[in-house]
Amino acid sequence: MQLYRSEISPLFIELFTEKVALSEAEFELFVSYFRREYIPRKFFYLKAGQTTNQTAYINKGSSRTFTMDDKGNEHIMHFSFEDWWIGDLQSYHTGSPGRMYVQAMEDCELLCISKSDFETIQIRIPQLKEWHEQKFHKAHFATLNRLVEIKTLTPEERYLQLLEKHPHIFQRIPLQYIASYLGIEPPSLSRMRKRLLGK
Amino acid sequence: MQLYRSEISPLFIELFTEKVALSEAEFELFVSYFRREYIPRKFFYLKAGQTTNQTAYINKGSSRTFTMDDKGNEHIMHFSFEDWWIGDLQSYHTGSPGRMYVQAMEDCELLCISKSDFETIQIRIPQLKEWHEQKFHKAHFATLNRLVEIKTLTPEERYLQLLEKHPHIFQRIPLQYIASYLGIEPPSLSRMRKRLLGK
């Protein structure tokens, strides 16, 4: 099951041939380790309790990553779209069962590479190791940013900031999910939006 | 200004001679790069806007790390005690101005090493690089954990969890700071504690 270039997002190709600067041969080798995976809307790429041993690139589609509390309520940590990498970082790195659910919000086409394959190829192509580490750092800072946001901003401020910084999200994601991401219930978001109309 | 062994926390010695498994000579070399720094109570090790170029180990004392929002309210991210490393990770890694304030809650004695010295010695002693990376991973997962907690637990649940997992904190830290850490105002914490007495 080989992957043809025409089936790979241009952004993926650009990332590894230009930013990571793999040679043509290195890129071919790298890609050869990937496998396509389809996750239909509403299905799960990953569930809490599972241990991940692969990383996935979203070639097409979108997903939401959430945890579930004791009472069965879902809490969305983030959304992912084309050109994002999804998975449970903690499970991937520690090899222990994860706490995250990753569910397709739209039909997803993923490009997946197993952890062992990735580690193998890192030895041959050191740039990939470096890229992976940087990716990890960025993920950390994104999480830190989320934490700061949630501590320093009111729900209303978080809503306005999301609207300003990521307006496209509102065109693709149901408001109930956005409410969960903001940390409030759908009726609260509804009330808030009404409140803000008068401003 | 040399550091004598008797002046270094046994935990620090144990960490690097046993867990990181440095040889006697390596340890001596490593320690020689450190410099002592004293931060009196209420003074700042770091302020938002500054760019850090060192890491600090708390040999003695405690600190709080917080951000400040637009309205001037402080939001405590975490507390640190003996045997913890403090600083602004994001500023340290990206070399850009940080958003964190690190203030001594008790008189602090720190062991500090500059970023450049640490990078130099990493080349000579690769175990240190590995240790540092692991430290970074753990920091990430701690942040993730905080985010999950704050999203899935109510203030009361967060309070009870803190009380259960870190009861010693209540013996060393003013309740107003704990309130900030939990994400509520001091009167709310006070009311909550009163409420919980009847249970």
Added chain:
DNA sequence: ATTATTTCTTAACCCAAGTTAAGTAGTTTC
């Protein structure tokens, strides 16, 4: 087109946290 399903809004009520300000207790300082 009709039905079914999903998504969003609204209303009513409750409750907990925010806010402000006052007051108490404990500690430090001189």
Added chain:
DNA sequence: GAAACTACTTAACTTGGGTTAAGAAATAAT
């Protein structure tokens, strides 16, 4: 020991989110 400062609590009031349930609107399925 009095004054000053800090930490904590309490009260009164406001505000905004949670909850539940019902209904409206939009979308998908048949």
